[in-house]
Amino acid sequence: xxxxxxxxxxxxxxxxxxxxxxxxxxxxxxxxxxxxxxxxxxxxxxxxxxxxxxxxxxxxxxxxxxxxxxxxxxxxxxxxxxxxxxxxxxxxxxxxxxxxxxxxxxxxxxxxxxxxxxxxxxxxxxxxxxxxxxxxxxxxxxxxxxxxxxxxxxxxxxxxxxxxxxxxxxxxxxxxxxxxxxxxxxxxxxxxxxxxxxxxxxxxxxxxxxxxxxxxxxxxxxxxxxxxxxxxxxxxxxxxxxxxxxxxxxxxxxxxxxxxxxxxxxxxxxxxxxxxxxxxxxxxxxxxxxxxxxxxxxxxxxxxxxxxxxxxxxxxxxxxxxxxxxxxxxxxxxxxxxxxxxxxxxxxxxxxxxxxxxxxxxxxxxxx
Amino acid sequence: xxxxxxxxxxxxxxxxxxxxxxxxxxxxxxxxxxxxxxxxxxxxxxxxxxxxxxxxxxxxxxxxxxxxxxxxxxxxxxxxxxxxxxxxxxxxxxxxxxxxxxxxxxxxxxxxxxxxxxxxxxxxxxxx
Numbered sequence: 425x426x427x428x429x430x431x432x433x434x435x436x437x438x439x440x441x442x443x444x445x446x447x448x449x450x451x452x453x454x455x456x457x458x459x460x461x462x463x464x465x466x467x468x469x470x471x472x473x474x475x476x477x478x479x480x481x482x483x484x485x486x487x488x489x490x491x492x493x494x495x496x497x498x499x500x501x502x503x504x505x506x507x508x509x510x511x512x513x514x515x516x517x518x519x520x521x522x523x524x525x526x527x528x529x530x531x532x533x534x535x536x537x538x539x540x541x542x543x544x545x546x547x548x549x550x551x552x553x554x555x556x557x558x559x560x561x562x563x564x565x566x567x568x569x570x571x572x573x574x575x576x577x578x579x580x581x582x583x584x585x586x587x588x589x590x591x592x593x594x595x596x597x598x599x600x601x602x603x604x605x606x607x608x609x610x611x612x613x614x615x616x617x618x619x620x621x622x623x624x625x626x627x628x629x630x631x632x633x634x635x636x637x638x639x640x641x642x643x644x645x646x647x648x649x650x651x652x653x654x655x656x657x658x659x660x661x662x663x664x665x666x667x668x669x670x671x672x673x674x675x676x677x678x679x680x681x682x683x684x685x686x687x688x689x690x691x692x693x694x695x696x697x698x699x700x701x702x703x704x705x706x707x708x709x710x711x712x713x714x715x716x717x718x719x720x721x722x723x724x725x726x727x728x729x730x731x732x733x734x735x736x737x738x739x740x741x742x743x744x745x746x747x748x749x750x751x752x753x754x755x756x757x758x759x760x761x762x763x764x765x766x767x768x769x770x771x772x773x774x775x776x777x778x779x780x781x782x783x784x785x786x787x788x789x790x791x792x
Numbered sequence: 793x794x795x796x797x798x799x800x801x802x803x804x805x806x807x808x809x810x811x812x813x814x815x816x817x818x819x820x821x822x823x824x825x826x827x828x829x830x831x832x833x834x835x836x837x838x839x840x841x842x843x844x845x846x847x848x849x850x851x852x853x854x855x856x857x858x859x860x861x862x863x864x865x866x867x868x869x870x871x872x873x874x875x876x877x878x879x880x881x882x883x884x885x886x887x888x889x890x891x892x893x894x895x896x897x898x899x900x901x902x903x904x905x906x907x908x909x910x911x912x913x914x915x916x917x918x919x920x
Contacts, residue, residue, distance in 0.1 A: 570890045573890070618839075
C-alpha cells in the first residue's frame with residue numbers, strides 16, 4: 425500500500441540505524457508518547473537498532489490504558505440497563521472494571537456493540553428511537569473530531585436518545601506531568617503524529633522551552649520513528665531545543681482547523697483522572713455546556729462513581745515510563761492479555777500487551 | 793532479516809495467515825487481525841490509514857460530504873467534512889471514518905531524502 429510499504433524498507437531502516445550510531449556520542453533517554461508508536465517500536469525491533477545507551481521509554485499515550493477504573497464501572501452500569509445499546513471500540517470490552525468487563529455484561533444479555541466510528545452509534549440511535557444509544561467516547565485528540573461530529577449532528581437533528589460517555593484525554597498535559605515528575609529521566613520526546621494531525625504542534629513549543637526538551641512530531645511507520653529518533657538525538661547532541669516535524673506529509677503546524685473548531689464548540693477542557701497516574705489538571709475533554717444534554721454520566725446518574733485499582737498492577741509506573749512491563753512481578757504470570765490485571769495488558773496499544781506479544785514472557789529475576 | 797525481506801519486522805512471533813484479512817480499517821488484534829497493513833496490533837484510536845480518494849459524493853451539506861476512499865483496493869465511504877480542500881486523486885489520512893489530512897506527496901519523500909541531505913550537510917561542514 426502506498427504511504428505504508430515504502431516506510432518499512434529494511435535497507436533504509438539500516439541506513440538510519442547507521443546514521444544514528446554516527447551522530448550519537450552519549451546515552452540519551454527518549455519517550456515515545458503514543459502507544460501506537462510503542463507497538464511499532466517493539467514489533468519491528470526498532471529499539472534493537474539503536475546505539476547502546478539510547479533508551480526509549482514508553483509513554484502514557486494509550487487511551488484505553490489511562491481510562492480510570494471508575495469510568496469503566498460507569499460504562500458497565502450503563503451497559504447493563506435494558507433500554508441501552510452500548511457502543512464502544514473493541515478494545516474497551518476486555519478492560520477490567522472493579523468487578524467485571526463489558527464482555528461479561530454482553531454475555532449476561534446486555535446489548536453491547538463494537539462500532540468502528542461514533543457515527544455508526546449515531547446511526548443506531550436513528551434506527552432505534554425507542555432505545556438509548558450510548559457511545560463510549562475514549563481517546564486522545566485524534567478521535568475527538570469524530571466524537572465531536574457525532575454529538576454536533578445529534579443536536580442538529582434533534583436525536584435525543586444518543587449520548588456519550590466521555591473519557592477524552594489530552595497529550596500536552598501528560599507530557600508536562602511526565603516532565604514535572606520527581607524521577608523524570610526523559611530528555612526528548614517523540615510526539616504523536618496523529619494527535620498533531622488534528623491539533624497541530626503550536627502547543628508543544630512552550631513545553632519544549634519551559635522544560636528544555638526537544639520534541640519531534642513523529643509518524644508511525646518504522647522509518648518515521650527512526651527519523652524522529654535521529655532528529656531528536658541530533659538536537660540533544662547539538663544542544664538545540666526545538667519542536668520539529670518529522671511527519672510533514674500528514675501534520676501541519678496549525679493542525680486541522682475545521683476539526684479544531686468543532687472540538688472547541690462541542691468540548692471543553694477539564695481535569696481528568698488517568699488510570700495509574702491520578703488526576704492531571706486540564707488534561708481532558710468533557711462536553712461543553714451547550715452539549716451537556718448528551719452527557720451519559722448525567723443521563724444515567726453515574727457521575728459520582730469512584731473505585732480503586734488492583735494493588736499488584738504497576739501499570740501506573742509503566743505509563744509514566746518509570747518501569748518496563750517485564751519488570752512487573754506478575755507480568756505474564758498472574759497478568760496476561762486473557763486475564764489482565766491492568767489496562768496496559770488489555771489494550772492492543774498497551775505497553776504490557778506489546779511486550780507480552782513480541783518479547784520474553786518471563787519477569788525479570790531478582791538481582792538481574 | 794533475510795536478504796529478500798522487504799520490511800523491518802523481525803520480532804513478530806505470532807504471524808497470522810493472510811486468510812484472516814478483512815476490513816483494513818478495523819485491524820484490531822482481539823477482533824480482526826488484518827494483515828493488509830501488517831498493523832493488526834495497533835489501536836483503532838490512534839491508527840490512521842492513508843487511502844486514495846476515488847469519488848466525492850456531495851450531499852449539499854458540508855458536514856455530511858463523503859467520499860469513496862480506496863485502501864489498497866478495499867473501498868470505504870469516508871466523511872470529508874474536515875478536509876474541504878480534498879480532491880479526487882488525493883491521498884487522505886483517515887481515522888474512524890473521518891478524513892483528517894490530505895497527504896502532501898512532496899513532503900512524503902522527505903523521509904527518503906533526509907539522510908542524503910544530512911550527509912551533504914555534514915560533508916559541507918567537514919569541508920569548511
